[in-house]
Amino acid sequence: AIDYLEELTTRFPDSPKIADYKMKLADLYVKEGNNDRAHDLFEHYNQFYPSDNKAEYAKYQALTAMYRQTLSTDCDQTETETTLQHCKEYLENKAYVAYKNEVETIQTACQNKLIDKEVYVFNFYVQQEQYEAAHNRLKHLKDKFATNTELKPRLMYLECKLAQRQNKNDL
Secondary structure, three states, X not given: OHHHHHHXXXXXXXXXXXXXXXXXXXXXXXXXXXXXHHHHHHHHHHHHOOOOOOHHHXXXXXXXXXXXXXXXXXXXXXXXXXXXXXXXXXXXXXXXXOOHHHHHHHHHHHHHHHHHHHHHHHHHHHHOOOHHHHHHHHHHHHHHOOOOHHHHHHHHHHHHHHHHHOOOOOO
């Protein structure tokens, strides 16, 4: 079915049913596990048909496809940042309510993944006795995730860990 829908979308781009074909093709890409192509088609649909009744579904599917790409063990967090941007766009749209809880869950998971990466880098700097770099990483965490109240106790622990490694017990 994917081959036929790809053929239809390329040969008949002016067809009045092209939007439906692209939506079906994107759904098939999801089932196949081709999240990159699914994301592109869903995002395209949402941008070109923002008032369509399937626009919210397309936006949600676009961000979940991008989120599935973040689940690899790759150190690059570009997809995670992009997924957070999609979550923000979804949550800012007052008309979108059907998948709000799911999007908030994905948003939290992405924030936690970014925080964990920063903590990993912090720990590396502490281990290498690069205390200034570790301190800068903590400052970056505080600035970037200032609204995350669950992070504050963790930051306090990391500050204490850094102070202890620097023999600054008075801190």
